Amino acid sequence: MTSSYHRFINGLTASHGLPQPRKPAPAVEISLHFHDQANRRPGFVLRTSNRSKLCVVKAAGQGGVWRRSEGGKEGAADKVGPCSYAVGDVVEKRKSSEDRRMEVVIAAAVTVVMGVGNRVLYKLALVPLKQYPFFLAQLATFGYVVVYFSILYIRYHAGIVTDEMLSMPKGPFLFVGLLEAVAAATGMAAGAILSGVSIPILSQTFLVWQILLSVIFLGRRYKVNQLLGCFLVAIGVIITVASGSSAGHSLKEAGIFWSLLMIFSFLLQAADTVLKVEIIFLDAAERLKGGSVDLFVVNSYASAFQAVFICLLLPFLSKLWGIPFSQLPNYLRDGAACFLNIGTLSSGCDGAPLLPLLFILVNMGFNISLLHLLKISSAVVSSLASTFSVPISIYVFTLPLPYLGVASSLPTSFVAGAIVLVLGLLIYAWTPRNVSSTSACSSSTE
Incomplete structure (x- = not known):
């Protein structure tokens, strides 16, 4: 018990700028002591080996303080000396840090x-x-606007969303919507040419863009283990996705232009997340005086501007899908009939509208959870969580899912890729703890 409190006190001195001893301090003796006998409030007595000084740490109540007494007399502990420090704040900080770490994990x-x-x-x-x-892509895009603003309206009247949040500048939201719309357009254009196997491989450049943009615009600095962990995660995903396939041949066959266009799409998506962290969330914390902007404010306005730019890009997008713009109304009408599973066009639309609605709801939940994780952690952590879902999804497709027919077998190299991926996550999350050997209370005289 004594050694653990030594480490606790030594850590406080090093990490919070307490006065450092001008000469080696004597050993500190720690004992349990009832500082307030009337109310039985416990405290810890920290006494130097020569008993010339005494620090009493009040454990009861908030904002406990360090106090110093001369000659080992506890009665003289009313005079605040150089050892004075708000212990309650430090303990609260440590608890808050542990709670925040658990919140990020969850x-x-x-x-x-x-x-x-x-x-x-x-x-x-x-x-x-x-x-x-x-039709499914447009239904999701414009459906989000309706759902997000409906939830925003409810949260506003419930008092969760404030007028200060709604009055935030809309310029960043407009830019986010533009990035998301162009990223969707370029991604759809490249995805129509590239094979299904090559897209998850190219998507690993998203993690690289996240790190580079975070360093450039957010000023983040990553440790060697974090960079190594991100590299192993990307390699693990590439192994699991490309196992047993001709991914390299598929990329070569599609051509370098479409591969670069897909990479550019992921650059825009990475810039979108960094923009949310750098401008929207940080600006909100400053404007709201340390408060936090509600996630549905960000989602609602970003989705609204994305829908606006999608409308402007409709001629381009319809051409990408091989639909003449003049026939787009008929296409959307037939798609709606299939989605609702009604009329003569409903043949072959088994599973609608349940499966599309489930996808839209889960996709919405994924966007909210990803934005929440981005808000409380970092762009790279949110990217790692999203990346980790790729091999798990591949494994799920090997199970007998409805409407998909016979399940595919799991390649043997999939396990190797999964091991590399998990190892990368563990290396990224591993943080060595440095324990300071500095003494908590200076024994030097004034």
């Missing part, structure tokens, strides 16, 4: 689960809408 786990569900349900949703993928 948020990351939820993001991984939602990410897996998002990838699997997207494939299932395209079973009934296999002829109308463009």
Whole structure:
């Protein structure tokens, strides 16, 4: 017990700028002591080996203080000396740090689960809408605007969203919407040419862009173990996705232009997340005086501006999907009939509208959980959580899922890739703890 308190007190001195001893300090004796006998409030007595000084740490109540007495007399502890320090604040900080770390872990786990569900349900949703993928994309885009603003309206009247949050400058949201719209357009253009195997491989450049943009614009500095962990995560995903496939040949066959266009799409997505951290969240903390902007404020306005730019890009997007712009109204009408599973066009639309609706709901939950994780951690952590869902999704597709027919077998190299990925996550999360050997109370005389 004594050694653990030594480490606790030594850590306080090093990390919070307490006065450092001008000469080697004597050993500190720690004993349990009832400082207030009337109320039986416990405290800890820290006494130097020569008993010339005494520090009493009040454990009861908030804002406990360090006090010093001369000659080992506890009665003289009313005079605040050089050892004075607000212990309650430090203990509260440590508890808050542990709670925040646990919150990040839970948020990351939820993001991984939602990410897996998002990838699997997207494939299932395209079973009934296999002829109308463009309709599903537009339904999700404009559906988000309605749902997000409806939730925002409810939260505003519940007092969760304030007028100060709604009055934030809309310029950053407009830029976020533009980035998301252009990223979707370029991603859809490249995705129409590239194979399904090559897209997850190229998506690992997203993690690289996250790190580079975080260093440039957020001023973040990453340790060697974090960079190594990110590298191993990317390698692990590439191994799991490319196992047993001709991914390299597929990339070569598609051509360098479409590969670069897909990489550019992920650059825009990475810039989008960094923009949310650097401008929106940090600006909100300053404007709200340390407060936090509600996630639905960000999602609602970003989705609204994205929908606006999607409308402006409709001629371009329809051409990417091979739909003449003049025939777009008929295409959307037929897609709606298949989605609702009604009329003569509903043949082959089994599973609608349940599967598409499930995908939209889970995709919405994934976006919210990813944005929440981004808000409480960093862009790289949120990217790692999203990346971790890729091999799990591949494994889920080996299970007998409805509407997908016979399940595919799991390649043997998948396990090797998964091991590399998990190892990368562990290396990234590992943080060595440095224990200071500095003494808590200076024994030098004034």
